[in-house]
Amino acid sequence: MKALAAAVILALGLPALAQEAKPLEPGRESLAIPYEKYKLKNGLEVILSVDRKLPIVAVNIWYHVGAYHETPGRTGFAHLFEHMMFQGSKNVADDVHISLLEQLGATDLNGTTSFDRTNYFETVPSNHLETALWLESDRMGFLLDTLTPEKLETQREVVKNERRQGTEAAPYGLAQEKFWQALFPLPHPYHGEVIGSMEDLNAANVADVKDFFRKWYAPSNATLAVVGDFDVAKTKALIEKYFGSLPSGPKPEKPQVAPVKLTGEKVIRHDEKVATLPMLSLGWLSPPYLTEGDATADVLATVLATGKASRLYKRLVLDKQIAQSVEASQQSLGAQSAFTIEVVARPGVSTEALQKEVDAVLEDIRKNGITQEELNRARTRYDTRMLSGLESVGGFSGKADVLQNYNQFVGEPSYLAQDLARYQAVSVEDVKRYANENLRPDGRVVLHAVPAPQAAPASPKENK
Structure with a gap:
């Protein structure tokens, strides 16, 4: 043939x-496309x-x-x-x-x-x-x-x-x-x-x-x-x-851009005109997609804010009830990625109060790390997410898109097994080290998006 x-x-x-x-590692041949x-x-x-x-x-x-x-x-x-x-x-x-x-x-x-x-x-x-x-x-x-x-x-x-x-x-x-x-x-x-x-x-x-x-x-x-x-x-x-008959020139060269470095904490205060609740966003620069540290950042983001048992959701939404929603993600990109945390406050809660609690959670991870159970849960989520998309040949995250994605970033269309292996290689020590080295308070952007105070409704007596 x-x-x-x-x-x-x-x-x-x-x-x-x-x-x-x-060729793939023994036992992982079924993941090859x-x-x-x-x-x-x-x-x-x-x-x-x-x-x-x-x-x-x-x-x-x-x-x-x-x-x-x-x-x-x-x-x-x-x-x-x-x-x-x-x-x-x-x-x-x-x-x-x-x-x-x-x-x-x-x-x-x-x-x-x-x-x-x-x-x-x-x-x-x-x-x-x-x-x-x-x-x-x-x-x-x-x-x-x-x-x-x-x-x-x-x-x-x-x-x-x-x-x-x-x-x-x-x-x-x-x-x-x-x-x-x-x-x-x-x-x-x-x-x-x-x-x-x-x-x-x-x-x-x-x-x-x-x-x-x-x-x-x-x-x-x-x-x-x-x-x-x-x-x-x-x-x-x-x-x-x-x-085959379409004309073409040489492949254009990709721009060469030096990576950004954050050397301090940059604070932005935004007067929010549309939303009615305050929002806090924290952001750090992180490793490019599929490079060393990218999977570790994914795991940490899952531990922080995916599911009701996650660190930030449990503390801010369930226990202290000061947040409406919590999100954390490693936004993986080809040149340089961004690790972000976004929290929407409940009525009457300030973004400063949110930041104090988020920083406490991050400091705990820097000192004590995460548990093996949290790591296993994050691995399972990524396995499920990646493999479920392959049930379709097309569409978002379908087999064609997966082949294209890996082909663009690593030149190997059938890279699924290697991708999943990245998460299996992450240890609890890796996550703790990542939090200490990358999620530093002196190398981040902090956004406080705060709506203008709403005027209290007039009393019936005042309306007369």
Whole structure:
């Protein structure tokens, strides 16, 4: 079979670059996701993985561009293109991309943008795979043929309205933006939000947008994953037919940015205009995704605020009843991550009171660490979360997205077993050491988002 596959690749004029998953540790072979990876002559990377549980196929494209790759003064372009790519292309009429797929019975149809990548995906019945590949190739190769100032203006307004709803008019939206900007000050490209600023969105013109597309949306900067019930040889032929002739330049270089260092405590006080309850946020810079310390931070975040037995939830919400909600997370990113804690106060409770209790919990972990039971519970949560997504071939956290994710960050699509092994390797001593070395009071951002005091309602006597 391997010889036959190689023959098919060469017959199609493709380089014989197919790869197989690396051998796994004994007993963990069941976690491997079988795949084949190769490149077209124009640089498009292809990942194929057969899964015959259902007669459906997931088509998933990652463009290796996100907010990290934008330049100052031109933020929000990656997210803007998430919208523009559904607007229409040379052979697809305006605003019918989604409806065409839905008419075929497509599900899990979406596009998303992060700091590190932009992706588009859909799951279709197996007999409609060719149509899905054609639609993706047409907007990859021929979007600019129909790009007009009117189309740009339409999507610009859509994105600006999305920013108004998601940031400017959302509870704590502007406060959280200030918080993130303090963690990643300019010129770091993680500064601000993926959606961009109103000023930069207003400044974008057709020439800017076309230049951005030509640089970052070329086949050489994209990976196509096809996962599900399909014929491998026929699918390779279809991929060559629809994508192989698309022109492409060299793969663009990823920006080289020095990591941010926090050398003191930065305190932000924000007058909250939308929410009615105070919120406290604490943030530290942390290791990049899949690097040493990233899994340890995930474990600590789970111990702190996932479930009713977690440290912060039990102390602030259940025992002292001073908080409405508590969240902690390791926001893993490609260049540098952020470990954050967010607490919403109950009525009448100050953010200073919240901070005192949060710091007490953190200090206890620095001194005494966590228990083995807490560590085991965190490991189980991550195993369950990661493996449950693999029941689907497409969609968020489906098999196609998992293969793409690992391929982008480590170059190995079938990295699931190695990823889960990171959590098994974390010890209680590692968590204690991480808390002491990384969650220091003198290297963090503290946000106090406090609404203005509400006037007391007038008494009936005063109303007369």
